[in-house]
Amino acid sequence: MSGRRVLGLCAVLTCLGLVAGCGTGGDTGKPAGPSAVPLVSTGELPAAEPGEVHLFGINDLHGNLQPPEGSNGKVGAYTAGGAAYLAAHLAQLKAAYPDSAVLAAGDNIGASPLLSSLFHDEPTIDFMNSLGVAASAVGNHEFDHGVAELRRIQQGGCAADGCTPGQPFTGAAFPYLAANVTDADGQLPPGLRPWTLLVVGGHKIGVVGTVTPDTEHIVMPDGIRGYHFGDETAAIDKYVPEMKQAGAETVVALLHDGGSQQGGGTVDYNGCAGISPNVKALADKTDGAVSVLFTAHSHQAYNCTLSGKVVTQAASFGRLITDVTLRFHDGKVDAHAVNRVVTRDITPAPAAAQLVDYYAGQSKPRAERVIGSATGALPADPAPAGDSPLGDVIADSMLDAMANTRAVAAFMNPGGVRAGLTGGDITYAQAYTVQPFGNQVVAVALTGQQILNLLEQQWDNVSKPAVLSVAGITYAYSDSAPKGHKVIGDSVRIAGQPLNPTVSYRVSTNNFLAAGGDGFSVFTQGADTQVGPIDLDALETYLRAHTALAPPQSRIEKK
Numbered sequence: 194m195s196g197r198r199v200l201g202l203c204a205v206l207t208c209l210g211l212v213a214g215c216g217t218g219g220d221t222g223k224p225a226g227p228s229a230v231p232l233v234s235t236g237e238l239p240a241a242e243p244g245e246v247h248l249f250g251i252n253d254l255h256g257n258l259q260p261p262e263g264s265n266g267k268v269g270a271y272t273a274g275g276a277a278y279l280a281a282h283l284a285q286l287k288a289a290y291p292d293s294a295v296l297a298a299g300d301n302i303g304a305s306p307l308l309s310s311l312f313h314d315e316p317t318i319d320f321m322n323s324l325g326v327a328a329s330a331v332g333n334h335e336f337d338h339g340v341a342e343l344r345r346i347q348q349g350g351c352a353a354d355g356c357t358p359g360q361p362f363t364g365a366a367f368p369y370l371a372a373n374v375t376d377a378d379g380q381l382p383p384g385l386r387p388w389t390l391l392v393v394g395g396h397k398i399g400v401v402g403t404v405t406p407d408t409e410h411i412v413m414p415d416g417i418r419g420y421h422f423g424d425e426t427a428a429i430d431k432y433v434p435e436m437k438q439a440g441a442e443t444v445v446a447l448l449h450d451g452g453s454q455q456g457g458g459t460v461d462y463n464g465c466a467g468i469s470p471n472v473k474a475l476a477d478k479t480d481g482a483v484s485v486l487f488t489a490h491s492h493q494a495y496n497c498t499l500s501g502k503v504v505t506q507a508a509s510f511g512r513l514i515t516d517v518t519l520r521f522h523d524g525k526v527d528a529h530a531v532n533r534v535v536t537r538d539i540t541p542a543p544a545a546a547q548l549v550d551y552y553a554g555q556s557k558p559r560a561e562r563v564i565g566s567a568t569g570a571l572p573a574d575p576a577p578a579g580d581s582p583l584g585d586v587i588a589d590s591m592l593d594a595m596a597n598t599r600a601v602a603a604f605m606n607p608g609g610v611r612a613g614l615t616g617g618d619i620t621y622a623q624a625y626t627v628q629p630f631g632n633q634v635v636a637v638a639l640t641g642q643q644i645l646n647l648l649e650q651q652w653d654n655v656s657k658p659a660v661l662s663v664a665g666i667t668y669a670y671s672d673s674a675p676k677g678h679k680v681i682g683d684s685v686r687i688a689g690q691p692l693n694p695t696v697s698y699r700v701s702t703n704n705f706l707a708a709g710g711d712g713f714s715v716f717t718q719g720a721d722t723q724v725g726p727i728d729l730d731a732l733e734t735y736l737r738a739h740t741a742l743a744p745p746q747s748r749i750e751k752k
Contacts (some may be wrong), residue, residue: 194640229270229460231700234534235282235514238289243621247290248445248517249283254507255334256305256317260537261510265516268462268494268534273512276320276549278542280373282514282533283324285540286481292394294327297367297574298489298506299404299449302346303334304611306550307625313342313352316552322366323544328389330447331371332489337630339416340382343369347384351655358555370402370447373428373711376419388432390439396521398445399436401429405490411608413632414708423584425450426478433480443484443526448475451488451506462494462532468504476500485517486530494615496530503528511535560622563738569744572711573613573627578670578749579651579660583627585745587728588664588701590735595636595701595727601688602665603701604647606711609728610662632703632728637719642694644687647715648680654708659711660749664701666692669750681752703728 241247245297260266260275267273287293301321302314309317321329335343345352349364356362372387380386388401403425409417429446436444453468475486476499485503492509509512517530571583584605592603613628639647648668651660654678669684685692702716704724709717725731736742 225566228326230459232534232536233463233531238286240446241292242520244394244521245290245292246396246398246519246521247286247293248393248398248485248508248519249286249293249295250298250487250505250515250517251277251279251295251489251511251513252449253332253492254317254321254511255299255509256298256302256309256314256391257510258308258316259306259553260319261512266512268512269459271534272278272512272537273535275535275541276511276538277546278537278539279511279514279535280320280324280542280545281539285539286514286516287610294391294393294398295324296400296445296447296487297321297326298330298447298487298490299330299332299402300334301329301332302339302531303332304629306555307622307629308549308624310629311363311556312357312552314346316364316548317363318346318362320545320548323548326367327391327609328368328370328400328402328447329365330449330489331369331374331404333408335369336408336412336417337451340412340417340420344384370400371404371424373399373403373425375421375423377421377466382420387428387435390436390441396519397440397442399433399439399441399443400445400447401432401436401532402447403428403449410711410712412603413705414649414710426475429685430480430493433482437482437535441482442470442521442524443528444480444482445485445487446479446483447487447489449489450475451491451493451573452493453493458496460494462508463496464501465495465497468495468497468499472497472504473499476502476504477699484519484526485728487515487517494532496532497685503530503571505523505532507528507532519559533679536540537545546574551631560620560625562621563618564621564624564733565619565742566740566743567614567616567619567742570616571614571744574612575580575607578747578751579749580662580749581610582660582744582747583613584734585748586735586742587628587732588662589745591634591703591725591728592703593735593738594701594731595617595723596636598636598699598701598723598725600665600699600701602644602698604706605662605702606706606713607659607662608711609703609705614631619736621733624729624736628729628732630705632705634701634725634728634731635704635707636699636701636723636725637707637716638697638699638721639715639719640694641687641692641696641717642699643718644692644698645680645682645685645694646712648685648700649677650715651710651747652676652679663748667748669752671752684750701725730732
């Protein structure tokens with residue numbers, strides 16, 4: 194690790210209020226309340242048995258190097274997360290279980306806080322290198338900036354805007370695995386692998402990685418053009434013979450896909466209550482040679498045994514570590530897992546703390562700059578009709594940014610609004626957390642009929658219904674109406690006038706949607722595309738011009 198990479202570096206989702214679970218090992222603290230279950234962390238670890246191997250899994254870190262705040266930094270009543278604490282807990286686990294390896298199930302980077310994303314997520318890769326991560330699945334967010342940037346993340350080199358700060362980035366020291374991502378010739382993205390072989394405690398373990406097939410609908414289409422995101426279990430099964438031929442005694446799958454526990458009340462993060470059917474299907478369909486499935490993507494916590502396989506997920510943001518024990522005997526392997534909370538009641542790891550402090554110092558002047566204010570909270574959560582107050586403000590900013598093109602309306606996708614604003618002064622860091630992707634604002638010409646078709650596509654979305662936040666347009670819809678007929682046609686007003694299906698209107702959006710992202714293919718039918726500023730720059734300009742911004746009323750009516 195170079196001098197600039199921290200002086201040598203010597204060594205929104207859902208269910209964020211998970212309550213700590215009892216698990217099957219670790220230290221037991223005082224319950225936080227009558228309905229809470231005891232804490233499981235890394236104190237008083239049981240002694241390793243001879244020949245025992247441990248795998249430590251994390252997922253969906255999303256560049257959260259500083260301790261995440263609010264509900265994002267909780268596991269139930271327990272405060273959790275932060276790179277320096279994650280490193281410290283992993284050090285305790287490694288000391289107890291030296292025959293071990295660290296694995297990641299994707300979304301290590303992308304949609305990251307300013308401290309990481311301002312530097313192209315290089316700080317997060319540096320941190321993961323310092324942990325000694327042995328392999329990671331790709332997540333959908335690893336593709337946020339396209340296949341070419343993912344290759345740079347894997348292999349190193351300067352970003353397009355240069356090397357900042359200091360010396361060139363050396364890349365991930367661990368392999369990114371993408372078994373189900375192929376081009377028309379069946380080739381993986383450059384620099385990536387389908388699987389790798391680990392030797393831990395004298396035992397050979399095949400590790401294969403996949404990412405949700407939904408990736409092609411939720412990242413920038415231009416960045417992944419030509420690549421297909423295939424069935425995950427089929428991809429895993431395809432490579433099992435290769436791994437066994439290479440000597441693998443068992444196979445572990447890193448799947449950037451997952452589900453959640455169902456039902457009300459206290460959620461045990463080491464439980465498997467009413468696990469969603471897609472998780473069970475992943476276990477059912479995967480080759481019997483696979484003993485463990487580390488899942489991800491849904492930011493949930495669970496610990497299951499399904500179809501004879503251990504199936505786990507460690508929530509998100511570095512708040513949990515999945516500790517999997519493998520015991521080899523008679524040509525077989527027994528697997529067992531426990532999710533452990535990354536508490537903040539231990540001494541943080543000095544090297545990781547040094548890394549975080551270094552990049553915090555580098556980003557501080559820009560992060561703390563006040564760029565606007567709001568008279569009240571601007572939530573990212575949807576209003577009853579589906580648009581969000583903050584999403585509508587972002588749509589306002591995109592409409593203003595393209596006013597010189599005579600744009601009359603704007604559309605913002607809900608998945609692009611990564612956090613809300615609490616009101617009062619708004620700093621650059623807060624705005625960056627809201628819009629970390631660096632998308633370009635664009636304007637395209639659509640006919641009135643195409644705009645109607647676009648609005649109807651909100652209920653055709655591949656992942657889930659996605660109501661767009663809007664500016665310059667108002668309308669009503671009937672949720673009970675059949676698909677294709679939900680928008681009440683004569684309710685649509687654009688620039689204050691009834692929508693004319695035959696008239697061409699210029700509308701503003703981001704280049705993710707303009708390329709057909711989130712399944713909004715109507716945007717690709719637009720004509721005369723014009724390019725504006727980066728979305729974050731447009732938002733900053735808008736906030737500076739509208740001081741003491743009042744939260745907007747919804748522009749959509751749900752009948």
